[in-house]
Amino acid sequence: MLLVTIFGPGGERKMSDCIFCKIVDKEIPAKVVYEDDTVLAFNDIQPQAPVHVLVIPKKHISDLTALAEADLSKVTHIFKVIKEIAKDKGIDEEGYRIVNNCREKGGQTVGHLHFHLLGGRQMHWPPG
Ligand code: 5GP
Ligand code: ZN
Numbered sequence: 001m002l003l004v005t006i007f008g009p010g011g012e013r014k015m016s017d018c019i020f021c022k023i024v025d026k027e028i029p030a031k032v033v034y035e036d037d038t039v040l041a042f043n044d045i046q047p048q049a050p051v052h053v054l055v056i057p058k059k060h061i062s063d064l065t066a067l068a069e070a071d072l073s074k075v076t077h078i079f080k081v082i083k084e085i086a087k088d089k090g091i092d093e094e095g096y097r098i099v100n101n102c103r104e105k106g107g108q109t110v111g112h113l114h115f116h117l118l119g120g121r122q123m124h125w126p127p128g
Pocket of ligand 2: 014015018019020021022059060061111112
């Protein structure tokens with residue numbers, strides 16, 4: 001498979017075969033709930049709860065293991081955005097769940113770092 005690295009308008013690295021990079025570039029449609037220079041949030045295509053939003057860095061970072069120290073501030077910012085979305089969706093007081101599936105044993109299926117924001121129903125533990 002041919003992998004091409006492309007630089008976006010902000011000099012952010014994109015991967016040509018990555019679904020979430022395509023959503024960032026608006027090549028694939030998604031219901032965007034939040035966007036700024038470095039972060040995008042959109043509804044999951046297969047929602048597992050009344051609120052199921054994916055929050056991602058616009059830069060292509062494959063997963064948490066691959067996250068460089070220099071990009072740690074992106075995750076801090078993502079968590080700030082998650083708090084804002086939870087408030088907008090009216091689930092901040094009742095509570096919600098944040099999930100990051102990392103690599104194969106973590107159950108990650110899309111190789112672009114993302115955090116699931118799940119809410120609007122009772123969550124249970126342990127997850128599968
Ligand atoms: P993971 O299993 O990697 O933690 O989560 C990937 C998530 O991306 C899944 O919940 C899946 O439903 C979602 N997903 C996969 N492809 C698309 C897509 O094209 N659009 C949107 N909005 N979500 C997607
Ligand atoms: Zn990507």
